[in-house]
Amino acid sequence: MTDQTSTPKEANMSKGKTEDEGVILVAYPKIIFMWPAWAVALAGAFFLSFVGSEGNIAVVITWTFLVVLSVNLVVLGFDFPRTTSLTLFFIGVALVLGGALLVVYFPNVLPSFEGWLTSLQPRANATFYWMISIVFALIFIGVAINRKFDYWEARPNELLHHHGILSDLERFPTRQLRVEKEINDIFEYMLMGSGRLILHPDGERKAIILENVPMISKKEKALTELLGALQVRVRGESHS
Numbered sequence: 656m657t658d659q660t661s662t663p664k665e666a667n668m669s670k671g672k673t674e675d676e677g678v679i680l681v682a683y684p685k686i687i688f689m690w691p692a693w694a695v696a697l698a699g700a701f702f703l704s705f706v707g708s709e710g711n712i713a714v715v716i717t718w719t720f721l722v723v724l725s726v727n728l729v730v731l732g733f734d735f736p737r738t739t740s741l742t743l744f745f746i747g748v749a750l751v752l753g754g755a756l757l758v759v760y761f762p763n764v765l766p767s768f769e770g771w772l773t774s775l776q777p778r779a780n781a782t783f784y785w786m787i788s789i790v791f792a793l794i795f796i797g798v799a800i801n802r803k804f805d806y807w808e809a810r811p812n813e814l815l816h817h818h819g820i821l822s823d824l825e826r827f828p829t830r831q832l833r834v835e836k837e838i839n840d841i842f843e844y845m846l847m848g849s850g851r852l853i854l855h856p857d858g859e860r861k862a863i864i865l866e867n868v869p870m871i872s873k874k875e876k877a878l879t880e881l882l883g884a885l886q887v888r889v890r891g892e893s894h895s
Contacts, residue, residue, distance in 0.1 A: 693791035700784035
């Protein structure tokens with residue numbers, strides 16, 4: 656049998672991984688997409704604690720946090736495929752142009768709206784932001800620990816499902832394994848490069864669906880290289 660060099664193996668070694676380590680696939684809950692709100696809360700906690708809250712600084716930080724939190728909740732609550740995202744973009748452009756025309760033709764409307772808007776003065780102190788940051792951090796740590804006991808590992812000859820505290824293991828063959836990548840939400844992809852990964856093991860009636868896989872394009876590429884190396888190796892052995 657001729658000795659064949661695996662190009663994907665060399666590529667994985669250049670990334671600090673060997674072929675024997677395989678490709679690790681982890682599906683996360685949607686709470687991970689709340690990291691922008693957590694980052695703003697943490698920044699607000701540090702700023703108000705160590706810089707100060709003179710003037711309207713606390714109001715500006717609170718408004719920023721509320722806006723980011725609202726956008727985060729919308730991302731979690733709805734899916735935004737590419738067509739929907741383009742529709743929302745054009746709706747936003749139309750609203751901006753409509754607002755500009757409103758200011759031009761009805762100049763008395765803007766001062767009334769501005770007066771109502773400036774009357775809203777939401778204000779939160781550093782303690783509030785510290786508490787929010789701690790709650791988010793504890794949730795993220797809990798998710799990270801939970802994922803250590805529930806993940807998938809693709810190896811050259813088998814697909815492994817590690818789950819449970821006692822490391823229960825399920826094995827599936829990688830021969831004829833089909834991989835599909837879906838990006839159902841453009842904003843979730845922008846936040847963490849995440850999407851849905853669908854695995855079709857040979858001989859299994861149900862597909863394996865992994866939701867919210869971060870950096871899904873890199874994972875899909877690594878899987879393709881792994882399965883490609885397997886195809887070359889199987890064909891090479893058949894001719895030996």
